[in-house]
Amino acid sequence: MESHVFNVLASDEGERIDKYLSAEGEEWSRTLIQQWVKEGNVKVNERPVKSNYKIQLGDTVSVFVPEPEPADIEPEKMDLDIYYEDADVLVVNKPRGMVVHPAPGHLSGTLVNGLMAHCKDLSGINGVMRPGIVHRIDKDTSGLLMVAKNDTAHESLVNQLVNRTVTRRYKAVVHGTIPHDDGTIDAPIGRDKKDRQSMTVTRENSKHAVTHFHVLERFDEFTFVECRLETGRTHQIRVHMKYIGYPLAGDPKYGPRKTVHFPGQVLHAGVLGFHHPKTEEYLEFEAQLPQDMELFLESIRKK
Incomplete structure (x- = not known):
């Protein structure tokens, strides 16, 4: 079970704990947090609280995240705009309005659903909900994404992002x-x-x-x-x-x-460039402006 600890700042004082935690955990919905509260997985100063508890300055909030159940993410055939693909990496042009990866309550119609139908091999480092996903762009932003097809490629691409050698x-x-x-x-x-x-x-x-x-x-x-x-x-x-x-x-x-x-x-x-995870050759791709723009x-x- 994964645990997270937050120390309440003065700027957060008086906020409901479910609202506070849904902001602190970028992918934690209030509904999910309320479920964890009921299960006793959220504690303030080592004591269980209710969802409407208003946090105070100096509170220590502990969240114990249950192990996720394997998500049954269905592959969905889509007309993906693939710019490049080999055994290690794939570059895709995501349309505006498409979510990159599934989340609880939103398990279909995402780029990941389409990728799973397109190819069998995707890296597993980011877990069952985000296979192959190295970086994201917002739902209503269009453009190029690099996708890792194995864990070695994933680690290489992440390191390039950390070292700021990826062109975006x-x-x-x-x-x-x-x-x-x-x-x-x-x-x-x-x-x-x-x-x-x-x-x-x-x-x-x-x-x-x-x-x-x-x-x-x-x-x-x-x-x-x-x-x-x-x-x-x-x-x-x-x-x-x-x-x-x-x-x-x-x-x-x-x-x-x-x-x-x-x-x-x-x-x-519009432009994405990186060094290939295996050959180290620099690759750069450009997607023209979409019609709506x-x-x-x-x-x-x-x-």
Whole structure:
């Protein structure tokens, strides 16, 4: 049984424990946490509590995560957009609107379901729910992902991510007109105290994050940019662009609401480069802008 321990900060005081833990554990739903509470797997200061317990400054919260039951994830035939594949690695272009891997209550229609139907061999390091998945992009972000087909390849690709030798370039449309052609955002990212389902630039409980951007095209109310990730934090581009005053168009979490007609943030992971896990040859792939982004750009060019 896996255990996790959290020390309650002043900024979290007074929050329900189920809400607090659903934010601390990125893939823990409140329903799942409430089930663990009923089973006695959540304790505060070594004592069981109820789901509506309001945490206090100085509380020590212990979570004992039961061993997961093997998930019955069904392979699903999909028309996957495969850019490269060999015995070790696969590169796929994920469409906007598709979830990368299954989660409790969401076991079908994901990229992993499609990958399982496409090939038998996927790495198992990330567990039964995320076979082959080395890194993720958000549901409403389109673009390229590398997938490991064995554990040796998985370890190599993860190490490349940690060592920042993977090339990841995204194209995005942001609100506002950026006056300078190039810039670097070096600002740590952590969980937002006011909304623990969101990330923000903060000095507390944060991780180093660096994004480089280059302006591709300017419009009256928008800017088309290319962003290069030096680090890979959750929602990094979305958070960093908001931080400098140019949030992504269509972003329901970090941007102004209902200002554009687009299914999510206007963001595409267009370039992915890495060293092959076995041959060490550098490989780089580019996925052209999806049609929805092309149409969006055409619409703002006409204004």
